[in-house]
Amino acid sequence: IVLLFSRVSNVFSPSPEGGCLARVVTVSPGPLVRVEGQPVSIRCDVSDYSGPREQDFEWMVSRSANGGRMKIISTFDAGYSHQSLSKRVASGDIDVARIQDDEVELKIAELKALDAGFYWCQTPSTDSVSSGNYEARVQLVVIPNTLRVSPLTPPSEVPEGSDLTLSCNVTRELTHPTYLSVTWSVKRGATSEDILIFGPQGDVVTGAKYARRYADGGVRLVPGRNGLFELVISKVTTSDDGIYECNGTEWTHENGGKWIKIVESKKEMGTVAVTPTEPSFTVTLEAALNPQGTAEPTELACHVTNITHLPPGGRLGVSWEHTTLPGTFEIDMGQYVCSVSSWSVNGQGDMVNTAVHQSSPLAVRWDAKLPTLNVVAKRVREASVGGATFEMSCTVATGNLGEAGYSVLVQSQDSLEGAVRTILTLSPDNVLQHGGATDPNRRDSLVLTKSGPAEFRFRLAGVQLADRGFYWCDITAWTKQQAGQAWTRATSAESNKVKIDFQENGPSFAVDLLSDTSIVYPWETAKMDCSLSVSGSSPKTHDLAYEVRWFFTRLRGGLTTTQVASVDRFGVVRKDTRNSSSDVSVERKDTHTYVLNIHGTQDSDSGEYHCEATPWYLSASTGVWTQAGELTSSRVFLTVRFAVWESLKLPLLYGVAASIGVGLFSLVLGLVCAHCCCRNTIHTPRSRNKLMELEMD
Numbered sequence: 001i002v003l004l005f006s007r008v009s010n011v012f013s014p015s016p017e018g019g020c021l022a023r024v025v026t027v028s029p030g031p032l033v034r035v036e037g038q039p040v041s042i043r044c045d046v047s048d049y050s051g052p053r054e055q056d057f058e059w060m061v062s063r064s065a066n067g068g069r070m071k072i073i074s075t076f077d078a079g080y081s082h083q084s085l086s087k088r089v090a091s092g093d094i095d096v097a098r099i100q101d102d103e104v105e106l107k108i109a110e111l112k113a114l115d116a117g118f119y120w121c122q123t124p125s126t127d128s129v130s131s132g133n134y135e136a137r138v139q140l141v142v143i144p145n146t147l148r149v150s151p152l153t154p155p156s157e158v159p160e161g162s163d164l165t166l167s168c169n170v171t172r173e174l175t176h177p178t179y180l181s182v183t184w185s186v187k188r189g190a191t192s193e194d195i196l197i198f199g200p201q202g203d204v205v206t207g208a209k210y211a212r213r214y215a216d217g218g219v220r221l222v223p224g225r226n227g228l229f230e231l232v233i234s235k236v237t238t239s240d241d242g243i244y245e246c247n248g249t250e251w252t253h254e255n256g257g258k259w260i261k262i263v264e265s266k267k268e269m270g271t272v273a274v275t276p277t278e279p280s281f282t283v284t285l286e287a288a289l290n291p292q293g294t295a296e297p298t299e300l301a302c303h304v305t306n307i308t309h310l311p312p313g314g315r316l317g318v319s320w321e322h323t324t325l326p327g328t329f330e331i332d333m334g335q336y337v338c339s340v341s342s343w344s345v346n347g348q349g350d351m352v353n354t355a356v357h358q359s360s361p362l363a364v365r366w367d368a369k370l371p372t373l374n375v376v377a378k379r380v381r382e383a384s385v386g387g388a389t390f391e392m393s394c395t396v397a398t399g400n401l402g403e404a405g406y407s408v409l410v411q412s413q414d415s416l417e418g419a420v421r422t423i424l425t426l427s428p429d430n431v432l433q434h435g436g437a438t439d440p441n442r443r444d445s446l447v448l449t450k451s452g453p454a455e456f457r458f459r460l461a462g463v464q465l466a467d468r469g470f471y472w473c474d475i476t477a478w479t480k481q482q483a484g485q486a487w488t489r490a491t492s493a494e495s496n497k498v499k500i501d502f503q504e505n506g507p508s509f510a511v512d513l514l515s516d517t518s519i520v521y522p523w524e525t526a527k528m529d530c531s532l533s534v535s536g537s538s539p540k541t542h543d544l545a546y547e548v549r550w551f552f553t554r555l556r557g558g559l560t561t562t563q564v565a566s567v568d569r570f571g572v573v574r575k576d577t578r579n580s581s582s583d584v585s586v587e588r589k590d591t592h593t594y595v596l597n598i599h600g601t602q603d604s605d606s607g608e609y610h611c612e613a614t615p616w617y618l619s620a621s622t623g624v625w626t627q628a629g630e631l632t633s634s635r636v637f638l639t640v641r642f643a644v645w646e647s648l649k650l651p652l653l654y655g656v657a658a659s660i661g662v663g664l665f666s667l668v669l670g671l672v673c674a675h676c677c678c679r680n681t682i683h684t685p686r687s688r689n690k691l692m693e694l695e696m697d
Helices: 086-091 208-215 440-445 644-677 691-696
Strands: 024-027 032-035 040-047 058-062 070-074 094-100 103-108 117-122 135-143 148-151 157-159 164-171 179-188 191-198 204-206 219-223 228-233 242-253 259-275 280-289 299-308 315-324 334-345 351-358 362-364 372-381 390-399 405-413 421-426 432-434 446-452 455-460 469-479 488-494 498-500 508-515 526-535 544-553 562-567 573-575 583-590 593-599 607-618 625-627 636-640
Touching: 024 117, 032 040, 032 242, 032 259, 040 117, 040 135, 070 094, 086 094, 103 117, 148 242, 148 259, 164 179, 164 242, 164 259, 191 208, 191 219, 191 228, 204 208, 208 219, 280 334, 280 351, 280 362, 299 315, 299 334, 372 469, 372 488, 372 498, 390 469, 405 455, 421 446, 421 455, 440 446, 455 469, 508 607, 508 636, 526 544, 526 607, 526 636, 544 593, 562 583, 562 593, 573 583, 593 607
Parallel strands: 024 135, 032 135, 157 259
Antiparallel strands: 024 040, 040 103, 058 070, 058 117, 094 103, 117 135, 148 164, 164 228, 179 191, 179 242, 191 204, 219 228, 242 259, 280 299, 315 334, 334 351, 334 362, 372 390, 390 455, 405 421, 405 469, 421 432, 446 455, 469 488, 469 498, 508 526, 526 593, 544 562, 544 607, 562 573, 583 593, 607 625, 607 636
């Protein structure tokens, strides 16, 4: 049984759960002011109820506050509507939409004047105890549509840089307190964007692309009288082309503090095309400073005159073009042209190129006298013996060059066909650097200095046999157009070559690799002696040292070798990484003999070995350590053989001995068992016959 209460009850009863529930039905705050012919929606919700989660709703209307009610629509009864409204409900003009279980929305697609009145929303009770209110009402005011939008047609063509005024008249008959707003927009293709919105509270909102122009005064609003509104766009550009529209909107301000749009009308004002006005100016190019020769400066002046139609805020830009003259070696000679472009600010605040003018070509050339550079090297100090000091000077002579700086490369080669090595470099700013061919241990012996305005000296102290060869200077001349600028290369040249060639009457050395055996078995130790001998003017023992290195290859006579170990002349031993589980060690047997030990040899140690040695001796003539030529020994092939008999001999011997022992033990055990088990233990008494006597006899 469902009890329907048509009156509001303010009595609150305890709920079955021990709390207090009072059903509350609420509708949109009113009064609702809407325009005839426009849609309207009225929301209704219920709270603090018991029973099913989904609630039903019924809508009724009365023409006056105390007038009789007429049923409109129900969420559960299809035949609920009054006969006068049933056709509108059936056509969908009046509809109820469920938003949530406890909320619905009454919709009227097209309001009529007779729809004005008081609308009631009520909910049938599903509560065990009736309390609270089961219905609520809101007033709907329907006013006639009196909104009128009358735009003035703008000019179809506007010169670029001028102002565009968009006039729009928006009015309505004030039968109820409502408010107006006007919106200007522009359509380009299928896209429409707002320029400016004015109202309904008198506030101004600009479109995203017009905010900067509005802030700069490029877009401004001019309110008029009797509903006339004007929008002025200053300094139009070609980006302002488009179809302009005016949109008038009527608003109401409801009790909830919300602005509600009740009717709007959009009208096209017309198509506006902005006629571009290209800036005009004259561009001339002249040489303010002509060069008379190579490396001299030149100045070109690009003049812009007779500037017209450059819009306010416009800018000029310049670019230079150069074409090299055919048949000339000077890359700066040729035809020069300057191009001047005009730029203006578009409607979005971006700089756009509007015009480009070029000057006439200007030829720049001079009497090309190429700079010349000549470098002469001469020996200052001769290195006649090892350990002596070699010194060489390089003198520079120039022509058609003027003031210049120089960079110097000291280079050498063992022979005229040998590879070129860079020893030292000196920059035009006198920064000294060592080349890649410089031994880091001998850098203190190398000196390169600027000894005069155009002279450089190279000194090498403590020459060695490895220093013999040819030495020269490679010099480049550099110039600067102005102080503080970067160096510019002018020309370069190489000097003649100076030779270091001396014969060191020192001792002679020989090396050989000896091994006590060429065949070893796994896990044995192989020994190889790198034996050196010295003849001639043999130095004292403490004036002699060696650098020794051992090498290995898997193939007999193989060209690719791997270093196994080394010992330098100071006695420091280094072992290289090897693909074997064996280990190596190096020992010095005596002054001239170094031994390589391979401990725990494996099959991977089989291969060809040789040693290389570099003798060092203290020169008696100079008192400095001198490096002799590198020596390479003969090769020894080491074979690691797997000993089959040796590996099986001992197990076989143990097996034979064990077999003989087990056999003898089995034989003895058999005899003992036979003797013990087969013996007759029953005593046989002697016969009393005459045989006794015979037996005794």
